[in-house]
Amino acid sequence: MRLSRGLPEELHEPEVDAALEQALSNFRSSVHAWSEAAYGQARPVAVVRHVSWRMAAGWALGCVLAAGSVAGGVYERHHKQELARIAAAAQAARQQKLAAEQRARQEDEDLLAKVDSDVSREVPSAMEPLAQMMAEDQAR
Amino acid sequence: MEAAAQEFSSVVQAHRPQIFRFLLASTRDVDLAETLTQECFLKAHRNWDRFRGESSAMTWLMRIAINLEKDHWRNRRMQFWRHTRTNSVDLDEASEWLPSGERSVEQQMMAREQVGQVWRAVEGLSARQRTVFLLRYVEDRELSEIAQATGLSEGTVKAHLSRALGKVRAELRGNP
Numbered sequence: 500m501r502l503s504r505g506l507p508e509e510l511h512e513p514e515v516d517a518a519l520e521q522a523l524s525n526f527r528s529s530v531h532a533w534s535e536a537a538y539g540q541a542r543p544v545a546v547v548r549h550v551s552w553r554m555a556a557g558w559a560l561g562c563v564l565a566a567g568s569v570a571g572g573v574y575e576r577h578h579k580q581e582l583a584r585i586a587a588a589a590q591a592a593r594q595q596k597l598a599a600e601q602r603a604r605q606e607d608e609d610l611l612a613k614v615d616s617d618v619s620r621e622v623p624s625a626m627e628p629l630a631q632m633m634a635e636d637q638a639r
Numbered sequence: 640m641e642a643a644a645q646e647f648s649s650v651v652q653a654h655r656p657q658i659f660r661f662l663l664a665s666t667r668d669v670d671l672a673e674t675l676t677q678e679c680f681l682k683a684h685r686n687w688d689r690f691r692g693e694s695s696a697m698t699w700l701m702r703i704a705i706n707l708e709k710d711h712w713r714n715r716r717m718q719f720w721r722h723t724r725t726n727s728v729d730l731d732e733a734s735e736w737l738p739s740g741e742r743s744v745e746q747q748m749m750a751r752e753q754v755g756q757v758w759r760a761v762e763g764l765s766a767r768q769r770t771v772f773l774l775r776y777v778e779d780r781e782l783s784e785i786a787q788a789t790g791l792s793e794g795t796v797k798a799h800l801s802r803a804l805g806k807v808r809a810e811l812r813g814n815p
Contacts, residue, residue, distance in 0.1 A: 518753075519804070519807060519808055519811060521753065522753035522756060522807070522811055523776050525737070525750040525754050525757075526753070526757040526758070526776065526777070527776060527777050529737055529754045530660065530663070530664045530736070530777050531660065531777075532737060533663065533736035534656070534659060534663050535656075537663060537669045537672075538656055538659055538660075540669070
């Protein structure tokens with residue numbers, strides 16, 4: 500293996516390169532020896548856990564969906580209660596208004612009846628005795 | 640279909656040891672290197688019909704292995720809250736491995752010392768520098784192959800290599 504192959508000129512240091520070449524050669528041999536020894540060994544293969552982040556993402560999504568469902572249900576219930584409260588208040592107001600109108604109509608009718616009875620007298624009360632006398636004369 | 644399966648099988652047989660060696664040198668973890676090697680060939684098998692032969696099968700596989708290793712460390716960083724253990728051997732243990740040759744005890748000690756120095760320099764490299772350095776000086780890959788496998792230009796590969804060698808030189812001089 501030529502050390503200087505493909506390297507910039509400024510990196511050539513002849514006095515160091517001999518030692519460097521020797522060191523790199525030993526390093527290469529060492530790694531090859533280690534790899535050959537390790538490659539032949541039977542060993543259990545670790546199972547790579549690719550699922551970890553997927554599982555976490557699944558749990559997170561599930562929690563978000565569950566929280567969303569609960570929040571939606573609570574909001575819906577609250578909304579319905581609010582609508583019912585508004586409808587009840589409107590109904591009560593409508594009934595109060597009807598009762599007030601009925602009461603006012605009754606008062607008007609009573610007043611008109613009283614006026615009618617007052618107006619429908621045949622003679623004024625001040626002339627009542629004279630009218631009685633006239634009625635007696637006619638009877639005689 | 641049968642021919643493609645046979646072709647892939649021969650690719651596995653031919654290149655599996657090299658992919659494993661590169662990943663072992665990158666991670667210093669035998670179990671992790673084995674797992675990533677399996678994943679590499681699984682991924683390659685799934686995408687084998689898309690391999691057009693623009694680069695060599697070895698370069699293509701190396702690219703997959705580099706990306707898998709990158710993903711692995713990225714995932715480890717993202718899972719910082721989990722208790723993750725590493726099986727990486729320490730530098731001294733990694734330096735113990737030497738080919739059985741006809742060497743004197745002194746030569747073996749010296750070689751071990753040099754291997755340890757290179758490992759220490761490799762430890763201080765950035766991920767890219769380390770990848771480029773290992774492909775060049777452990778896997779004997781050409782600069783053009785390294786460029787294809789890493790997705791870098793040849794100029795960038797040269798720059799990474801020269802920086803990596805500078806660090807190895809400094810370590811050998813005793814001033815890292």
